[in-house]
Amino acid sequence: MSMQQQHDQLATLAARFREVRQRTEALCEPLNPEDCVIQSMPDVSPTRWHLAHTTWFFETFLLKPYVKDWKSPPLYEHLFNSYYQSIGQPFTRSRRGLLSRPTVGEIHAYRRQVDRAMMRLLADDAVDEHPDLARLVEIGLHHEQQHQELILTDIKHVFSCNPIFPAYQEVVTQVSLPDRRCEAFFAFEEGLREIGKAASEDFAYDNEYPRHRVFLEGFSLQSRLVTNGEYLEFVEDGGYERPELWLSLGWQTVQEQQWQAPLYWMRSDVGWREFTLSGLRALCEEEPVCHVSYFEADAFARWAGARLPTEQEWEVAAEGVPIEGNFVEREVFHPIPCESADTDSTHAPRQLFGDVWEWTASPYCPYPGYAQPEGAIGEYNGKFMCNQYVLRGGSCVSSRSHLRDTYRNFFPPDARWQFSGIRLAYEISPPAR
């Protein structure tokens, strides 16, 4: 790369840096300082922590190594480290909600301080001394986009614990509903396929590499997401009371947690209601079901006589499909019904990207030949490859520019606070109904 090209690349990166960082702050605008402190369960982090941790990431991986005499505010390294053991003992995750200081205002000042230093770094003539710089900024921006999604996901959980049911933002535009369900399935033939990220391309996480061959039997994939209406049939058919529909661990969880419906569904005198980022409202049957665990997705599929797709199947189906859909940029913050009922003329399943993360049947494992990066950055993905399942496709609170067809998200099978939903698969072809 010529020096000019490098500088152009850095200028583009600097622009993107500004944009991503500002979006994080824009997402927090509807929130009060009080909102930003609360940790409603160990999996949830307070907004103020997300604001600081994403900043800490740039500070730790870029400013400390590349800016001479860089000084961090005392204890920030400890307080805002998430899980990077090689950087030092992080402050205990489950205690993040015990901290009020630094305040939200002080954290915004910290952000500005780091942003200024980052802009200087990206404008620096000496940047060619740091070949890793662009790659690390790229990782930092994708990391921040993940936390943008978590800010919304987590504040939804926080608000749901309050009997007042605050709204993050009232969404006024009414979404048009489909007049009928699209029922088609897409069939894929058996064969040796390739999945995973090919080398020397655009940004991807380490867990998407290497591209490799897999043998797949023939399968069919549902053309759209499972809806609330369909899931309601499962609930009303005693889905949560029939152990034979569940994995053993799933049934144990149903009993212990007393699950009776997806997270955020509430039964009331006037029918089912659902808590959303726009507050509590009547359940819309046409919308994709959301906030279900892997256990629920798996049980629903068994009840429906189907199964969940593997991540290999999903990726084969998604390859080459344009990344279009209901993302955070649309500012609905909730999944919407499958907009086109006219599935016969389409050439790919709908709603593959956006709306809800789709649970796959695949435990989160290293791909054959996977190599964990050296150093702290290597702690990003590999060490979590145990007792989690892969989800694909992104959700209504993901950024469009953050997603790819090879993107592997992962959560434990009992997690429900993510915007996670269901798409069914069958062997070869769907059974007659």
Added chain:
Amino acid sequence: MSMQQQHDQLATLAARFREVRQRTEALCEPLNPEDCVIQSMPDVSPTRWHLAHTTWFFETFLLKPYVKDWKSPPLYEHLFNSYYQSIGQPFTRSRRGLLSRPTVGEIHAYRRQVDRAMMRLLADDAVDEHPDLARLVEIGLHHEQQHQELILTDIKHVFSCNPIFPAYQEVVTQVSLPDRRCEAFFAFEEGLREIGKAASEDFAYDNEYPRHRVFLEGFSLQSRLVTNGEYLEFVEDGGYERPELWLSLGWQTVQEQQWQAPLYWMRSDVGWREFTLSGLRALCEEEPVCHVSYFEADAFARWAGARLPTEQEWEVAAEGVPIEGNFVEREVFHPIPCESADTDSTHAPRQLFGDVWEWTASPYCPYPGYAQPEGAIGEYNGKFMCNQYVLRGGSCVSSRSHLRDTYRNFFPPDARWQFSGIRLAYEISPPAR
């Protein structure tokens, strides 16, 4: 009482109402909204909850019964009820820290709304229709004073969880230290005594009634509080490693909680430090030991060859002693050394009031003939008479006007986050040392 007297009484009460309510808010001035949200353990309540709950108390026991068409903000009755089962299901105590709404600002608005209505009620000509009114306001004000103390006690715990160790308020005035310890003990003869609140006097809680006879053996009471220096000797003598010094439950707690010193003591390279409302600082050996549990107070007494006084003994010693000392009005927010070394010339033990609540050897029980009041107000004291111990005398975060020699505070034997300390007692006379 004549109508004029009644109106005078109400005018006095109104002035006191204003003063107490304003003091609560003054105590919260050094706090940010973020600080006011946090619940660092189930026993601690967020500041915003204290601000709202004390207001709820006036609303529930005065405005709802006495003000026509009084309307409470939706759900406040549920959210800010503490434990009054007869008023409805309170919001779960351990989840108070999950709420950010109503915000601190909204709660201040709620306070103002209730205060205005209370002032109208106290100015109302029709007040003679409500014979209970003055008594209920009186309870409400004492209730609010208890919560003022808890606001400080709780925020100290909240701040102690933050490795930054924020200060609530820097106290600059240096307290003068005594040049020597006062060692004297006061001896009291055996006999039939009376303790408890006599009827038809000033305000007291139900648990202080009735005044009754008790037979006491002769005893001696330490003339001052046990100091940090003395407690440090116990620590350094292996006090926390010797099961024979402890109650069985106490020893179990020491093991499980890994106690090695009082709460807020920290061992550092440069010696012991103590977290205070003015931040972290070197341990002052002359100050009274503070933030010890009953278990620690009892073990220390056994180590010292003494015992804790019973609440009857304490009250007999305190009867008639002027209520002077280091209270919240002094704005030190921390116990201070016994100021007079000249104990020979005094006629009563020092430091009986203020500085630290003194653990007694007495389980919290009803007095003979105790009658629990009817209705929700009856839930104030009686139902807690189990597995708690009585503490006497008030602390450096209590209001002077809140205290009496008959006042019975109570906490479970493992509680340490209160400003609680130790005074020793002996049978008849102290042994030679």
Added chain:
Amino acid sequence: MSMQQQHDQLATLAARFREVRQRTEALCEPLNPEDCVIQSMPDVSPTRWHLAHTTWFFETFLLKPYVKDWKSPPLYEHLFNSYYQSIGQPFTRSRRGLLSRPTVGEIHAYRRQVDRAMMRLLADDAVDEHPDLARLVEIGLHHEQQHQELILTDIKHVFSCNPIFPAYQEVVTQVSLPDRRCEAFFAFEEGLREIGKAASEDFAYDNEYPRHRVFLEGFSLQSRLVTNGEYLEFVEDGGYERPELWLSLGWQTVQEQQWQAPLYWMRSDVGWREFTLSGLRALCEEEPVCHVSYFEADAFARWAGARLPTEQEWEVAAEGVPIEGNFVEREVFHPIPCESADTDSTHAPRQLFGDVWEWTASPYCPYPGYAQPEGAIGEYNGKFMCNQYVLRGGSCVSSRSHLRDTYRNFFPPDARWQFSGIRLAYEISPPAR
């Protein structure tokens, strides 16, 4: 004491030793080896542990100090120590049920070995060298009698966990029922009284000393125990659903443990049944209620418009009353109805001794001037004086020779597996009904 008197005393003691030790083994005869291993909850100990621990007690406090070169089987000192920290780290209490070795047979062999050595020691001419010997044997025998009671109490709990509901022993003799309830109350006048064990008398535990003065207000005591029938009225009146009847901790326990009736009561299609040491059978309304916690006793008393007696009141009422009643020697192993309905002609409350331990309103505390014995024997009582309540009078599984009017038993307020019941008290005189 002359040498002859000493030898006579030892001969008597030896005979008593044989008798008490044999009774322990007789109590275990209906049990299989499998039964003797199980620990159904942390408070329960396996029968084999009781058999060994009582033996360990004689070995530790008598054979080791007094028999030259005494050798204990390896690890028995560790395995069968209960809680004597000064003797060494006891094997963890809650893990007693994980041990199968030494087997029950090996433990019986251990008992025989210790018994033979004890008999030699008691026959020894050199016994006058050990002035403590008789006192320690006496303690050991009372200790063993406590464990005899626990063997029955604990095996009842073990069997109750088995849906087969095994019977310890079928009791065939039908107990005659009273034709009417005895309703009288006994009134006692106020005054300065003395309670506690007087010095230089027969055996008593340290916690019964010293005899001391207490001032009591006038009170009345129920002439008999509360019956199942009366308690059933409380249950059917919603006793377990009304928080206003309960101490705060009690109500919390009711909710957490989902209590709906006394332990061992079971609701069935054909009415209430009760599990007993003779198996499952219909609830007998005339029998004293049994297996209630302090919380339930207290709530029942509140519901009945009464209260529980203090231990001082109980002892004043029991002083001089003959120790007669339904003890373990009767081999019914269950409380029986108050046999005489003719209460007018009696001069003391009935059922004070035997049937069920009676909860008092008194937290377990040291008496004024209480001195804990030196050494390991000092761990017997004093260290448990916290968060427990005193029970009085003994039960249907206590030995008559083990009981006294000054005897203080103690358990935490949520304990229900003991044979514990209720007697009511009132201020001065019972209210009209």
Added chain:
Amino acid sequence: MSMQQQHDQLATLAARFREVRQRTEALCEPLNPEDCVIQSMPDVSPTRWHLAHTTWFFETFLLKPYVKDWKSPPLYEHLFNSYYQSIGQPFTRSRRGLLSRPTVGEIHAYRRQVDRAMMRLLADDAVDEHPDLARLVEIGLHHEQQHQELILTDIKHVFSCNPIFPAYQEVVTQVSLPDRRCEAFFAFEEGLREIGKAASEDFAYDNEYPRHRVFLEGFSLQSRLVTNGEYLEFVEDGGYERPELWLSLGWQTVQEQQWQAPLYWMRSDVGWREFTLSGLRALCEEEPVCHVSYFEADAFARWAGARLPTEQEWEVAAEGVPIEGNFVEREVFHPIPCESADTDSTHAPRQLFGDVWEWTASPYCPYPGYAQPEGAIGEYNGKFMCNQYVLRGGSCVSSRSHLRDTYRNFFPPDARWQFSGIRLAYEISPPAR
């Protein structure tokens, strides 16, 4: 199949039935009744439960459907059901150790009663009416063999909790040790392979079907099991203190459980010792490491610069290898060193079968096209396919006749009480050392 063939098949099955059932009882001969009752952790079942549950299996799946008017002892169906929800609510697993009745003797009587009925059933002329019979007996016998293994695995855990460290059986024969380590690796080329059980063959569990194609990259497999000596190097290199070697969940488990070595290893003044079914003894460095969790196996592999094999890789390597090794029939009950050091001349990895179950890197998932059987038998495998890892090859406490190269065992990644060990794998070829 001709009638004669059917009768011959049943006669063979009957002989096998007798043999397997007798072996179970032979394995219990060294145990006392007390031993057979204990459940040392929720995963462990008491011996008496294993004896009864295997019998219940034949009763439930064969005698109840096929024997007219078959009567089960009351409650046995409830007590001895493990997890078959479709048969009724099983007795709570974690409470199995609370039961002493039916006694071990009564359970042996139950076994004899069921055995007699089974023998009659297998001799019955009408057997051709029941086409499933042979298959169900076959499953029952394999099921019983699994529980034979668990009887030994579980009693080892039970005995390990006893500080006396009882021996199940003293093994006197000294195992000859290898004079040097066998270091070779076997390389396998990439390609499309087939794994899984082919249809219409001998017995296999449902989870081994269907046979299917997988694409494998080239890999190498260690020629023998990892030894105690090698694992000790990992321990002494700080393996248990270095988070970078562990999966995130694994590190969390290490911290919470305070793991410092494999289960049953104990550090003593005279070096490492290991608890075995022959009691406590010095650690033998040449023996395969045993009783490690998946987390430890994975961390060891990372430390060694290798990885664990996938189950597909393992099966490809094991296909066609004779099932020879150290099984339960050898009665050593402990893994033994790799006997031949002469690895150059062998054509397959050693110790694939027997000694220890080998952790694979494969989460336990359904094979493509897996179909869960109908009815209660369908609960055997499928519902456990979540958060478990596959182990292959059998152990020193497995029956040889129970194993196959397609056999899939599975346990959660933190399980250590199984006889589980490690074999390493590499991409393509092992790195230079």
